[in-house]
Amino acid sequence: MTATAGQPIKVSVIIPVYGVERYIERCARSLFSQTMTDGIEFIFVDDHTPDRSIDIVNTLLPQYPHRIPQTRIVTHAENQGLAVARVTGLNAARGEYVIHCDSDDWVEPDMYQSLLDEAHRTGADITGCDFLEELPDGPRYKRQLFNLPHNQLLLQLATAGEIEGFLWNRLVRRDFYLTGRYHAPKGTTLFEDLAVTLPMHAATEKVAYVPRALYHYNRTIPSSMSSVIDLKTAASATAVLLGLIGAISIPEVKNALYRRLTYYLYYPICNRFHYAPDMWHREYLAIANSLRCPLPLRRRVSRWLVAHRLYRLNLAMLKARHIFN
Numbered sequence: 001m002t003a004t005a006g007q008p009i010k011v012s013v014i015i016p017v018y019g020v021e022r023y024i025e026r027c028a029r030s031l032f033s034q035t036m037t038d039g040i041e042f043i044f045v046d047d048h049t050p051d052r053s054i055d056i057v058n059t060l061l062p063q064y065p066h067r068i069p070q071t072r073i074v075t076h077a078e079n080q081g082l083a084v085a086r087v088t089g090l091n092a093a094r095g096e097y098v099i100h101c102d103s104d105d106w107v108e109p110d111m112y113q114s115l116l117d118e119a120h121r122t123g124a125d126i127t128g129c130d131f132l133e134e135l136p137d138g139p140r141y142k143r144q145l146f147n148l149p150h151n152q153l154l155l156q157l158a159t160a161g162e163i164e165g166f167l168w169n170r171l172v173r174r175d176f177y178l179t180g181r182y183h184a185p186k187g188t189t190l191f192e193d194l195a196v197t198l199p200m201h202a203a204t205e206k207v208a209y210v211p212r213a214l215y216h217y218n219r220t221i222p223s224s225m226s227s228v229i230d231l232k233t234a235a236s237a238t239a240v241l242l243g244l245i246g247a248i249s250i251p252e253v254k255n256a257l258y259r260r261l262t263y264y265l266y267y268p269i270c271n272r273f274h275y276a277p278d279m280w281h282r283e284y285l286a287i288a289n290s291l292r293c294p295l296p297l298r299r300r301v302s303r304w305l306v307a308h309r310l311y312r313l314n315l316a317m318l319k320a321r322h323i324f325n
Contacts, residue, residue: 011095027102034111083188108212115127124208125207127207129212142164144164277311
């Protein structure tokens with residue numbers, strides 16, 4: 001399926017698809033029902049999904065015949081993860097602007113037209129909006145202050161403050177996106193969005209804001225509500241944060257990222273359920289020794305114990321803390 005011949009594309013929407021057959025219909029209907037009828041394309045990236053997600057999209061399309069020439073499905077021969085799927089979609093995109101949409105979420109009917117109008121009006125590289133966090137007990141409005149001063153905006157992103165680093169509520173000029181080569185490393189399982197959005201915002205002050213909740217972030221899925229972090233996720237987060245620290249030059253933002261890094265860096269020796277002191281010695285010791293951030297007492301004690309290979313004593317302390325707390 002290809003876009004309408006000769007029609008200039010203003011917005012490319014990139015939708016990675018993997019294991020979302022329960023949610024993809026709502027997502028796709030919200031996309032195909034956009035008030036923006038021309039100049040838009042929808043790129044579904046089939047990341048080798050094991051279920052009927054893509055079949056559902058193909059079944060829906062005949063109900064929206066005007067969207068058929070605007071829709072493309074790009075297929076991965078094997079599962080490569082969200083970060084790679086987004087890059088695949090970006091490479092296939094032809095719009096003046098690009099934006100991502102997670103396939104278990106959904107959008108307001110005028111989302112892309114509203115963002116495009118504001119981007120054109122202001123000449124912004126990045127145009128953002130508010131969103132609704134859809135929780136089991138109802139929606140929560142999440143205001144995103146994209147109109148903050150530049151350094152303050154970066155600091156909020158680095159600390160997970162009033163502005164969150166999601167890609168799906170940011171319309172980005174494609175030339176700006178491609179020139180900066182913004183992408184998360186392959187295999188990233190946490191901070192896939194922040195790995196892209198923080199360097200983007202660091203590179204431009206041309207940011208616009210539509211103060212409306214145009215996106216619905218689905219947090220009703222059990223996996224999306226989980227706070228459990230495994231060692232692979234901690235390693236991924238560490239790699240992303242180290243990359244961001246190397247890319248950011250503003251001292252207060254860099255320090256905020258260092259403070260955030262310490263949680264994941266010390267995870268293998270401060271979590272009794274995922275205790276891996278050998279991994280910490282092997283992969284993180286050199287980095288840990290270079291940190292100058294203040295640490296909570298428990299992490300300082302764990303670090304000292306593991307540095308002296310007193311693994312059992314540290315684990316006993318972690319278990320005792322769990323019991324008494």
